Amino acid sequence: MAAKPKVFVSRIIPDAGLDRIKEHCNADIWPDPLPPSRDVLRARLADCEGLVSLLTDRIDGELLDAAPQLRVVSNFAVGFNNIDVPAATTRGIAVGNTPGVLTDATADMAFCLLITAARRVVAGHQYSLSGEWKTWEPLGHLGQDLFGRTLGVIGMGRIGYALARRCRLGWDMPVLYHDVYKSEKAEKDLGAKSVDLDTLLRESDFVSVHTDLNDKTRGMFNAAAFKQMKRTAVFINTARGPLVDQRALHDALKSGTIFAAGLDVTDPEPPLPDDPLLRLPNVVIAPHIASATVGTRNAMAEICAGNLLAGLRGEKLPHPVNPEVDTTRRKG
Numbered sequence: 001m002a003a004k005p006k007v008f009v010s011r012i013i014p015d016a017g018l019d020r021i022k023e024h025c026n027a028d029i030w031p032d033p034l035p036p037s038r039d040v041l042r043a044r045l046a047d048c049e050g051l052v053s054l055l056t057d058r059i060d061g062e063l064l065d066a067a068p069q070l071r072v073v074s075n076f077a078v079g080f081n082n083i084d085v086p087a088a089t090t091r092g093i094a095v096g097n098t099p100g101v102l103t104d105a106t107a108d109m110a111f112c113l114l115i116t117a118a119r120r121v122v123a124g125h126q127y128s129l130s131g132e133w134k135t136w137e138p139l140g141h142l143g144q145d146l147f148g149r150t151l152g153v154i155g156m157g158r159i160g161y162a163l164a165r166r167c168r169l170g171w172d173m174p175v176l177y178h179d180v181y182k183s184e185k186a187e188k189d190l191g192a193k194s195v196d197l198d199t200l201l202r203e204s205d206f207v208s209v210h211t212d213l214n215d216k217t218r219g220m221f222n223a224a225a226f227k228q229m230k231r232t233a234v235f236i237n238t239a240r241g242p243l244v245d246q247r248a249l250h251d252a253l254k255s256g257t258i259f260a261a262g263l264d265v266t267d268p269e270p271p272l273p274d275d276p277l278l279r280l281p282n283v284v285i286a287p288h289i290a291s292a293t294v295g296t297r298n299a300m301a302e303i304c305a306g307n308l309l310a311g312l313r314g315e316k317l318p319h320p321v322n323p324e325v326d327t328t329r330r331k332g
């Protein structure tokens with residue numbers, strides 16, 4: 001019987017995927033709650049054919065060169081900005097991700113942040129606990145209405161569409177979007193209107209980001225962008241922290257340039273303890289938990305295992321990021 005392929009799993013993922021990996025591979029599983037250091041990753045990968053990585057593992061050419069037998073990297077995430085994909089492709093290493101299964105959970109979190117920030121729920125909760133609550137206040141705790149207000153979606157992919165659908169069908173919101181691609185589906189189903197970024201920023205009551213992080217989008221939400229938004233606008237980010245210039249966001253929130261923000265992602269993660277953003281009353285920050293439901297994480301684990309095992313067997317990955325890498329050339 002052929003020896004099982006050696007793989008490194010950089011964190012404990014749900015059994016829904018891990019059990020299959022353990023069954024079919026000689027799996028070295030990193031047991032700590034914190035990610036392995038770069039040196040540990042390099043050492044553990046030296047004789048591995050497969051890797052299950054997380055968005056906290058930086059996978060670049062230098063690391064891949066230290067893993068001469070590596071054939072497949074299966075990222076336990078839909079986003080893959082932690083991986084230098086061209087570097088993997090050049091080395092003939094297949095990369096997989098987990099699209100689709102976290103769409104609804106992430107759209108739910110975007111909506112949760114939207115309504116929480118718009119209605120000042122967290123500040124209200126802290127007020128209730130503080131003992132300051134003395135009476136019902138006609139002018140206290142005023143937030144923003146949702147019904148019929150305009151949603152602006154940047155990046156009308158699966159998650160952007162799922163949020164827009166919730167807002168259009170549930171809260172009767174007109175939807176504007178900005179994307180390099182036209183979304184026939186969003187236009188047909190939801191009456192969404194494609195606009196340039198400036199128009200979207202100027203006209204939206206809620207601005208929600210669902211775009212990839214790359215060299216073009218890094219820092220796109222800067223002081224100039226916040227200045228274009230309405231003073232009543234609520235800004236939502238469930239995509240990636242570095243899309244936002246966090247100092248500019250802080251200044252926009254503090255000066256009242258925008259009304260509030262709801263973030264599931266920050267830059268860095270976690271935010272530095274002395275980041276002044278943490279002390280503002282009009283920001284809600286969740287610890288990157290948009291996909292954190294039992295069902296979603298199980299489904300991600302299943303896909304992640306499926307990608308890994310397919311790559312090791314010399315089959316096409318079910319969810320490839322670089323399909324140009326021909327995994328079938330090397331049957332496992």
Ligand code: DGY
Pocket residue numbers: 055076077078079080102239290291
């Ligand atoms: C992803 O999958 O990219 C999310 O950020 C974490 O689930």
